Structure formats: structure tokens, C-alpha cells
Amino acid sequence: MNTVLQAHGLGKKYGRRWALSDCTLEVPAGRVVGLVGPNGAGKSTLLNLAVGLLTPTSGTIEVLGSPAGTSQRAKIGFVAQDTPTYSRLSIADHLRLGAGLNPNWDDSLAQARIQRLGLNPKQRAGRLSGGQRAQLALTLGISKRPELLILDEPVAALDPLARREFLQDLMEAVAEQELSVVLSSHLVSDVERSCDYLVVLVDSRVQISGEIETLLATHYRLSGPRRDEKTLPAAQHVISASHTDRQSTLVIRTDQPILDPAWTVSQLSLEDLVLAYMGRAVTPESRPVLEVQR
Numbered sequence: 001m002n003t004v005l006q007a008h009g010l011g012k013k014y015g016r017r018w019a020l021s022d023c024t025l026e027v028p029a030g031r032v033v034g035l036v037g038p039n040g041a042g043k044s045t046l047l048n049l050a051v052g053l054l055t056p057t058s059g060t061i062e063v064l065g066s067p068a069g070t071s072q073r074a075k076i077g078f079v080a081q082d083t084p085t086y087s088r089l090s091i092a093d094h095l096r097l098g099a100g101l102n103p104n105w106d107d108s109l110a111q112a113r114i115q116r117l118g119l120n121p122k123q124r125a126g127r128l129s130g131g132q133r134a135q136l137a138l139t140l141g142i143s144k145r146p147e148l149l150i151l152d153e154p155v156a157a158l159d160p161l162a163r164r165e166f167l168q169d170l171m172e173a174v175a176e177q178e179l180s181v182v183l184s185s186h187l188v189s190d191v192e193r194s195c196d197y198l199v200v201l202v203d204s205r206v207q208i209s210g211e212i213e214t215l216l217a218t219h220y221r222l223s224g225p226r227r228d229e230k231t232l233p234a235a236q237h238v239i240s241a242s243h244t245d246r247q248s249t250l251v252i253r254t255d256q257p258i259l260d261p262a263w264t265v266s267q268l269s270l271e272d273l274v275l276a277y278m279g280r281a282v283t284p285e286s287r288p289v290l291e292v293q294r
């Protein structure tokens, strides 16, 4: 498998607290990866380690086949969570800076995007709205023609229409430039719309990662008469369980047919699947990374 991002036992500690720990992950090339998880799960920490802005306390991380670090920067486009821009510089200044700093800079792409967005190149970045700033940051990220684009909650500040346009632009860039993308988001609907690969990070650990299509085809909701989940066949891995006096509802992962007629079996939406993993307490048993690929 050709990977753009590979982490083994990766950890980052601030003082005595682990922001990310024991993170093992492989992200294949050519994907648009959605990284989701609750606040404080470690998403930004993972992305900052990937772009070399942080150094690991433990473990390793490789990006595009080499250890993450400064030598990789030209190949990676990064839009940080707060979409940093220089408030006193104009949009045109930002594009000039981009051209000066990036060997593969595509100026016609950058100019065309700014024009299509209806932004005035003379406008100072400090005067742009949050959404416009995010669009400028995306333009800078895409126009350096990276092999990997990493976006940390790029749409958080955008209204629903601007969000949709932003993601459409991103999809176009993916189709035109053959780049891989990793984006973190709290909005599963956005991930569903734009991503084909999912990583769920909870409490600094990867809970599941895999192709979204495969994940949806291997997870089910079972409901039926109350039952102890320990009595399920070994091939049915329980992700979440809730019980009333008479009824049990389980989310399970399996690649085998479900034969027990006592269960009513239904498919999960991506949101249900994410919530099932997000709600899971991190216990020693839930720690192994579940990698689902076909």
C-alpha cells in the first residue's frame, strides 16, 4: 500500500499530560481522509506532528515516505485551525509570498481562484471575513501544488453555503491535482460529502480507520430481545450496546452474515457509526487500532 502518512506508537506529551498517545495509523495515498473525534481528542496534535510543527515525544511519524520534518514542507500544504494569515498584508502580497517560498507555486491557479471567489487582491487579510480568510488559506495551500494537503477544521468558521463551496473547491482540486488530503472536522455531514476514508480519534487514540464504503458495509445496528452482548458470535465485535429491561440495541462490526433471526438488522449512517466509536470508553480492550480495508 502506498501511504502518505504512517504513524507507529506516536505520542506527544505536554508536561505530564499526553495530548496524543500510542497512535498507530496508516493513511493510503490518493484519499480524502476525514479525521474526526471529540474536542481535545488529539486531532490538531496529530496534524501538527505530521507537518513537522511539533516533534514526537514517543514513536515515529512518516509523511510521504520520509520522517515528518522540514524537508517535507514543500510537498505539504497545511491550513491550520485558525487559518493564519498576515493581517497587514494584502491578498496579492500573500500570493507573492507563496510564489517566493514554494518551488512548485502555480500562480495562474492562485490568481484564478481569488478572482472566482470575488476577492479584491488589494484587500488586506485583516479586513477579510473568517470565511474569506479560510478561502485565502486554502488558495495558498492548493497553489503550492502539494502532494498532501492537511486541513485542520478548515470549515469551522464558515456558514453552510460557504462550507459547501469550500468543500466543492477542495474536491475540484483533488480531481485536478491528484493530491491526497487529510482534513479534520466535527461535522460528519461534511466528511460524508467530501471524504472517502475515515479516522476516528478518541482520547488520543485511533478507534477505527478505513475506507468509508467498507466501514458502512461492515457495521450494523442489531435490535431485539434483551441479550448479554458476551453471547454474540466471536466474529461480531460489539462497538456500543444499550439495554432496556426487555430490549437490546447493539452496534457491531462484522464481515460475516448475521444469521440470528432474533435480531432486526439495520444499516448505520456514517454519523451513527462515528457516534458509536466516539461514545466508546477507552479501555485496554478497545485500544487496538481497527483497520478495515478491502
Ligand SMILES: Nc1ncnc2c1ncn2[C@@H]1O[C@H](COP(=O)(O)OP(=O)(O)OP(=O)(O)O)[C@@H](O)[C@H]1O
Residues within 6 Å of the ligand: 014, 018, 019, 020, 037, 038, 039, 040, 041, 042, 043, 044, 045, 046
Ligand atoms: N500547547 C499545549 N499545551 C498543553 N496542552 C495542550 C497543548 N495543545 C494541546 N494540548 C492538550 O492536548 C489535548 C489534545 O489537544 P488537540 O488540540 O490536539 O485536540 P483536538 O482533537 O484538535 O481538539 P479540538 O477538536 O477541540 O480542536 C487536549 O487535552 C489539549 O488540552
